[in-house]
Structure formats: C-alpha cells, structure tokens
Amino acid sequence: MNLRQLADSLGLSMTTVSRALNGYPEVREETRARVLAAAKAANYTPNARARRLATGRAMTIGHVVPLTGREETVNPIFADFLAGAGEIYAREGYDLLLSMVGAEETATTYRNLAATGSVDGVMVQSPRIVDDRIPLLQELKIPFLVHGRTGEYTTYSWFDVANIRAFRRATDFLLDLGHRRIALINGQETLDFAARRRKGVEDALQERGLPSRPEWMHQGVMTEQYGYTTTHAMLAMDPAPTAILCSSIIPAMGARRAIAEAGLTLGRDVSVICHDDALSYLGNDALTSPQGPPFTATRSPIRAAGRRCAEMLIALIREPDQPPLQELWETELTVGRSTGPAPAT
Amino acid sequence: MNLRQLADSLGLSMTTVSRALNGYPEVREETRARVLAAAKAANYTPNARARRLATGRAMTIGHVVPLTGREETVNPIFADFLAGAGEIYAREGYDLLLSMVGAEETATTYRNLAATGSVDGVMVQSPRIVDDRIPLLQELKIPFLVHGRTGEYTTYSWFDVANIRAFRRATDFLLDLGHRRIALINGQETLDFAARRRKGVEDALQERGLPSRPEWMHQGVMTEQYGYTTTHAMLAMDPAPTAILCSSIIPAMGARRAIAEAGLTLGRDVSVICHDDALSYLGNDALTSPQGPPFTATRSPIRAAGRRCAEMLIALIREPDQPPLQELWETELTVGRSTGPAPAT
C-alpha cells in the first residue's frame, strides 16, 4: 500500500492525503479523520526512503564509536550511552546509524556520512587532545555534538562532565584521609578526558606540596586486566601506594582483584576511588549492601549523559544556525566501602 | 555536486555516468576512466537517499537490542557483538540501524522497520523460550537471523552456540574434581539460552544421580551485583555449595567479590566456572598471568559470533529464497585459576 493507492481509495489527491497525515492545516478536520481512519485500516506507513529523499532530511543520527587499542576495545560506557541517546531518538522520530571503526578510519567515516547524506547530524565521542574530527565536521557543515571536549572549545557544541574537578575532589578526599602515596590508573592520556583527570589529580597533589610520582601514574586502555596488572605491579613496589584512583569502575575491579590476591583488604590496607559511569550491569549502588556501595566513586550516569547529548544534538539539527550549545555537568562523590584512613605505617 | 552536474561537466548522460560508476559493462573503459577521474576530482559521492529510493534497497540492517529487567539493563555482550557485525557490514557496504527498546516494544519496532522499508533485514537477539518475534518476522517477510534459537527452529535461520553441551561439560568438569554441591547463577530463564544452560547442568547432575537443589539454582539479570548477592547468600547456607557455575563473566566477578569478602579463596574453598564471551574490556586470557586465565570458563568469543551472524544475514538478504541457514558453534573449555578439587569437608 502506497500513498497513491491510499489516495485513490479515498477519492482524494496524494497532496491532501499527505497533508492530512502530516498534520498540515490546509485540510478539513473531517477529511483528516477519514484519511487517518483509512490509513489505519489499510495499515499504511509512508515509505521512509521516499520520504527521506523528498524532504531532504535523513531523520537519522550517526554515532561513530571509535574502537581503541590493539584489541579494538569497545569503550564499555558506550552501550549505556547509546541506550540513553536511543531513548530520545525514538521519542523524536530519529533513527540511529551506528558505525564502529578504528580510530584512524573515523574521519573517513564522517566524511562518507556527510557526502551520502545518510545522517542529519553526528555524535562525536572520546575526543582526543588534538582531534581533527572537529575541524573536519565544521568544514563538512554537518551538525555535530561532542561528548567531551578538546582544543578551542568555544567554537563548537559539546557536553562534558567536570573531569578536572571530579578527580581533584577525589584526590582531596584521599589526602584528607591521610593518604600520601596516591596512584592513578587512567585511561589513555591522548584522550582529552583522561588528560583532564590527570590534571585534577596533579593539581590536588601540588596544592599540598606533594609530587606526582611517575611510577604511580599509569595510563592505558581501561580493561579489567589492565587494572589488575597495574595494581599488582604497584603493590610489589617499596613503598607501595596506599590509595589508587581509577578512571573507570572496570580497571577498579581489576585493582580489587589484585588487592585481594595480595592478601590485602580493600578500604583498609589500600583505598580505591574510581569514576563510576553507572553502567547498568556493573552497578555500584548501595541497594543491596547496607554498608554502602562497594566503591567510593565520582559518579555521573552515562545513560543520562546519552539522553542529554541526544537532546542537544537534535536541537542543533533543528536550528543549525544557533550559537554553540555547551553544557558541563558536575559529578557526585559517593562514599563507599573501598576507602578508609591511610594505614599507620 | 550531484549526478546531473557531474554528467553535464563530462558531456555525458546521467545514465552513462551512473553505469560507469557502478561497474556496468555497457560503457567503454576509456569513458569509465574519465568518469571515475572526474568523480574523484569533484569529490562526488552518490546521494544515498536517492539511491535507496531508486534501487528499493535500504542497504541497511536493523539490530533491535532488547533492554531487560526493571533497570533496562543492556546485555553487556551486545557491544562486542555489534563491533563484530559492524566490521562485516562496513566491508559489504551496509549501514547499521540500531534500536534499543524494552522487550515489550520490540515487536512494534520490527513492524515499523518493515513497514517503512528502512532496513533490508534484521538481527534478532536474546530469543525467549516462546518468542513471538519469529512468527512476526516470517509474516512480515523480512529476512532475519536469530542469534540464539527457540521453538520450532527448523523453519528459520539462526546462529547459536552449543549451550547445553557447554554447561554439561563444565558441570562434568566440576564433578570430576569431586564437587557435589554445585550451584548455578544463570541468566533469566525465560531466555532460551539460559534455559539450555540450566538443562546442561541438570543433565550432568542427573547422570551421576545427583539432585539439582532449587536453593542453588538462581536466575536473574546478569549484573555484577546479582552475582555478588546471590553468592553471598549461598555462602551463608549450611551446607554451602563448593562450586558455582555462572552464565557470564560479569556475575562471576560478583561471585568472586563475595567469596573474597567471606574470607574464602577462589579455586580452593569455592570453585567458579563461567561462560566467557571474551568481552574486550573484561579479558580472561592468560596473557598477563602465567598461572593461566583468572576464570575457568566455557569460551566463545561474542565478537566472532557477531561477524558470522552478519555474514549469514547478508547472505539471506542477497538470496532470500534459499532454505534456512543454521549454524551451531561449540564452546571451548579453558581451565583457569578459579577451579580446584572439592575441599575435603
């Protein structure tokens, strides 16, 4: 069933039927009702391909998720981010076009999406400290929103969490507990968010006149194994750190494993704070444990971020000539069972 | 730059240019070369929207990922599965349309995708024991591949791993180690794969004349917390199980946490076997640990499954009238450090 057949069956023109269905005012309410009833009865849905061509809008948003590292690891936050964004897209009638490619191919991918016109806008994730995707997308004149930020960030739209403040606060929290030997297990510091987090840690240390010791400042792809091996190695040092900051709950779980394996107790012998994106299958809430959540964490639900990013991007698509939208969310420090006063030694 | 402009600039018709670009034989090689050179110089890429309308093919594949549980948890395997599938789609020129919706809305979503013609085929994931999506898609006459299987599974195309055999084998492994008190932390048993895994466990127990004790057979959404709370509760029982099978590495990590917290040693006091989908950020390989991988596991890389599923689905799209494709992969039992002989008691 297509528009022409529906129009013929109603004895109306395609124009009128189209207008009736799309809510235009030039059609009598009685006629509109007839059309809607017939469309429903015939189970008619406009062909999206034709509509996209006719309107020039793809009603589709592209997410290009970069795979990182040799193993092409998928950043685990991305599933929940997508779930959040997808909620909004579905509500607003947008489709989601997903493309997962190695970091080197992302530029080509964006270029292609723009050239073929298969999307109305794109989401940019995990920006690097220097990231050519942003000038590229500006050149391509395609609406985009950056989740995170980098470089000269007054010229484009972004959504970010206050990474420096979050990690500064977390470090202060450890310092206040008496910790002086503080380590960082960070994401890859070519990524902007990781660089910021490191700065937060260093700022806090510096303010108290403490050096940041290179042998305790680690960066890498944030897997569980990475957290494990790094912690394992650091615990063998003399002196060993008494507290560890982790850039994500996943390496934090690896750290926990290494600590347990070394016969130490988390939150007593070694403290751990991580950033918690509130991943749905790695919950860190207190629900099930009356003593509080397992990890002390800087918390910022990634799913909510996905929702907000989607809203902002859609706003940009609808009103392309507005000034850049920028939004910075604070994180929340939730105290859990993974931190405690620095051991006496 | 569109096709007409390119054709005009070359002094050729749109027909010829189109044919030259798409590799049709009715064009002289010299002309084709000229066209290709001009297209490249002008940075011409055909408009995908127009092409989709003209060809009637969407060159897009839909993935409808069901969110499960009250928290609308995203199954963690889905990111790596998508990464695998996306690799193949990119290679074959297909786009990936992603839709994440609650389990109740999946039917509507499929119906919509079919009606609007925005996809050429769809991937069905996490089939339930009775799943109305399969008859629905058959009725809609849209090519689909089921990742997993259910019901009368001769009539449609699917890809699955041998879940019964995998968990039967894992249970036998524990039994051979002397364990007699064996627990299962399973996924939701309305899902077909979870039901099969349970059957595998029960078959193995039954063969040795052992009962499967309901208080040790658990099912739920496979989060880390779920593994933790379930294990925590079981360890407080008298007698407590000496071995636990987990349906995924994520609850297994929760189990490990509960075991450590109870002052017990994994692989000595309590053994754990899990199914390992080889998630990229939760690696279980031996690379970094000479004593072997952390968990003994039935292993089946989900990313490879994604690749294979994509290949099969594309084959179905290209040749819709062929008999159903069906493929069953075996899992591999990798022995790690989480299992050991049953304790003496």
Added chain:
DNA sequence: TCGCCCCTCCAAAGCGCTTTGGGTTGCGGC
C-alpha cells in the same frame, strides 16, 4: 554496397513521497 550485430551511449520513465503554485467553492460585505 548492403545489412546485421555489437559496442556505446542516451532520453525518459520510474522509485514514493513532499511541496509549490494554483484552482474551486461558498460566504459575507457592499
């Protein structure tokens, strides 16, 4: 030289929708 065929290329007709630019009709005001 003629006729046929093959090699190249082209005009035009879609694909199924939206949207522009009118046409008709009916009614109130003068």
Added chain:
DNA sequence: GCCGCAACCCAAAGCGCTTTGGAGGGGCGA
C-alpha cells in the same frame, strides 16, 4: 449581483538516483 477572501483541495514538479528501451555508428561478412 459582484468582488474578495477563506477554506479546501488538486496537478504537477521536484528530490537524485537507477534502469528500461532504444538510437547511432562502426566493423564485418556476404
């Protein structure tokens, strides 16, 4: 009775591509 204006509705022109059904011209055999 005529004009102007809403209120409704329509025909047709796209959107940018693919594809059908030729058309023209050169080479070859008769």
